[in-house]
Amino acid sequence: MLVVQDHPPLAASQTPQIHYGQRMTEPQHYDAIILGAGAAGLMCAAVAGQRGRRVLVIDHAPEAGRKILISGGGRCNFTNLGCAPDRFLSHNPHFAKSALSRYTPHDFLALVERHRIAWHEKTLGQLFCDGSARQIVAMLLDECARGGVTVACNTTIGAVEHADGRFRVGAASAPALVIATGGPSIPKMGATGFAYDLARRFGLKVVQPRPALVPLTLAGEDALFRDLSGVSARVIARCGKAAFAENALFTHRGLSGPAILQISSYWQHGQPVDIAFLPDRAPGWLIAAKAASPRQPLRRVLRDALPERLADVLCDRLDIAQELGATPDRRLQAAEAQLAAWRFMPNGSEGYAKAEVTAGGIATAELSSKTMAARRVPGLHAIGEAVDVTGWLGGYNFQWAWASGWAAGQEI
Numbered sequence: 454m455l456v457v458q459d460h461p462p463l464a465a466s467q468t469p470q471i472h473y474g475q476r477m478t479e480p481q482h483y484d485a486i487i488l489g490a491g492a493a494g495l496m497c498a499a500v501a502g503q504r505g506r507r508v509l510v511i512d513h514a515p516e517a518g519r520k521i522l523i524s525g526g527g528r529c530n531f532t533n534l535g536c537a538p539d540r541f542l543s544h545n546p547h548f549a550k551s552a553l554s555r556y557t558p559h560d561f562l563a564l565v566e567r568h569r570i571a572w573h574e575k576t577l578g579q580l581f582c583d584g585s586a587r588q589i590v591a592m593l594l595d596e597c598a599r600g601g602v603t604v605a606c607n608t609t610i611g612a613v614e615h616a617d618g619r620f621r622v623g624a625a626s627a628p629a630l631v632i633a634t635g636g637p638s639i640p641k642m643g644a645t646g647f648a649y650d651l652a653r654r655f656g657l658k659v660v661q662p663r664p665a666l667v668p669l670t671l672a673g674e675d676a677l678f679r680d681l682s683g684v685s686a687r688v689i690a691r692c693g694k695a696a697f698a699e700n701a702l703f704t705h706r707g708l709s710g711p712a713i714l715q716i717s718s719y720w721q722h723g724q725p726v727d728i729a730f731l732p733d734r735a736p737g738w739l740i741a742a743k744a745a746s747p748r749q750p751l752r753r754v755l756r757d758a759l760p761e762r763l764a765d766v767l768c769d770r771l772d773i774a775q776e777l778g779a780t781p782d783r784r785l786q787a788a789e790a791q792l793a794a795w796r797f798m799p800n801g802s803e804g805y806a807k808a809e810v811t812a813g814g815i816a817t818a819e820l821s822s823k824t825m826a827a828r829r830v831p832g833l834h835a836i837g838e839a840v841d842v843t844g845w846l847g848g849y850n851f852q853w854a855w856a857s858g859w860a861a862g863q864e865i
């Protein structure tokens with residue numbers, strides 16, 4: 454059970470210190486400088502600030518938490534109750550375990566409830582705000598204010614220097630620096646690959662970044678399916694050993710919808726994606742349908758079970774025009790097998806412009822899983838999407854941002 458404590462209102466001296474377009478010319482000494490005022494950076498700053506650390510957060514965007522604001526269709530799917538390490542992709546599948554176990558979905562939910570933000574569970578453990586994602590950003594900024602954190606938005610990071618055990622960013626300096634600038638997905642929101650460039654400059658390895666949770670594009674034979682733009686159906690999408698049972702959506706460029714976004718994180722160029730249409734049908738269902746209604750054509754059977762346009766395209770491809778009773782069992786078995794694993798060969802994805810996250814990133818081998826500190830550069834940390842940990846669709850990526858931000862916030 455959750456213990457919900459009332460959160461006293463902020464004192465006048467604790468209103469959020471947000472500076473815009475700060476020039477930072479006077480020397481300023483902090484305990485930690487956090488680059489990026491997104492989900493992970495704000496959580497880290499709030500935790501460290503409330504531990505008494507003097508914290509500066511710098512972001513080039515005009516406002517903090519812009520991806521939070523557009524997330525979950527404006528309602529922010531802020532966590533998932535089913536959060537478990539196997540719902541994350543990483544070169545080291547064990548890396549995320551420590552942080553995820555020390556800051557759980559229930560911890561974040563307790564924070565949300567302390568701020569009296571109404572929420573609901575949508576499906577599959579996904580928690581959303583009833584109102585607006587803006588409440589989550591306001592909550593994080595309020596927590597930062599309680600820790601006396603300075604947030605500098607609209608501020609260019611410029612050169613980052615490291616000497617005598619201190620990091621210097623403009624006129625600010627600190628013994629701890631946290632890379633929290635996320636990944637390059639959705640560049641029009643101000644997303645950049647800055648985290649990777651900076652990490653490489655400090656000698657940290659970066660696992661090749663790639664767009665993830667992204668629509669896939671179809672060409673060649675498969676392009677005919679693009680005529681189904683707007684049609685969706687419940688399917689199982691498979692790629693390698695990964696499988697997701699959710700909706701797939703045909704688009705004018707290819708495939709999207711939750712099942713495809715999920716599988717896209719596992720897909721690599723040249724690999725097929727197999728789609729099971731009618732995944733709930735028992736093996737032998739077409740032969741059984743033949744026995745029950747031999748006068749029915751396959752087209753009608755499929756139209757009864759799938760959106761009409763999709764049923765027609767599949768039926769045309771299966772090339773079975775006659776009644777089931779006139780169709781040999783082996784052809785029905787072959788049709789059933791094809792419907793259970795319809796092979797698509799995507800020729801690409803819609804790229805960073807449409808990717809909800811970036812997979813890959815700063816190599817986990819470079820970091821402590823407990824503190825997110827770089828093993829070889831004392832004081833340097835990396836958190837959130839910048840790190841090679843990528844969650845499934847459904848609130849997992851924010852949970853990683855909160856958990857990794859919390860872990861680093863305890864340390865800096």
Ligand SMILES: Cc1cc2nc3c(=O)[nH]c(=O)nc-3n(C[C@H](O)[C@H](O)[C@H](O)COP(=O)(O)OP(=O)(O)OC[C@H]3O[C@@H](n4cnc5c(N)ncnc54)[C@H](O)[C@@H]3O)c2cc1C
Pocket residue numbers: 488489490491492493494511512513514517518519520521523524525526529530531532608609610633634635636638639642643644645646647808809810836837838839847848849850851852854
């Ligand atoms: C459309 C969309 C919807 C999403 N919905 C959900 C959802 O509902 N649930 C979920 O769990 N996840 C969702 N995500 C993913 C989630 O938003 C990210 O995984 C999460 O925001 C990562 O947090 P972060 O702090 O690491 O990075 P970010 O939140 O991206 O923050 C990085 C910050 O760094 C700043 N920055 C970047 N480069 C620079 C630079 N060069 N100089 C200065 N500042 C810089 C950016 O302005 C940004 O404020 C969604 C993503 C998108 C794009």
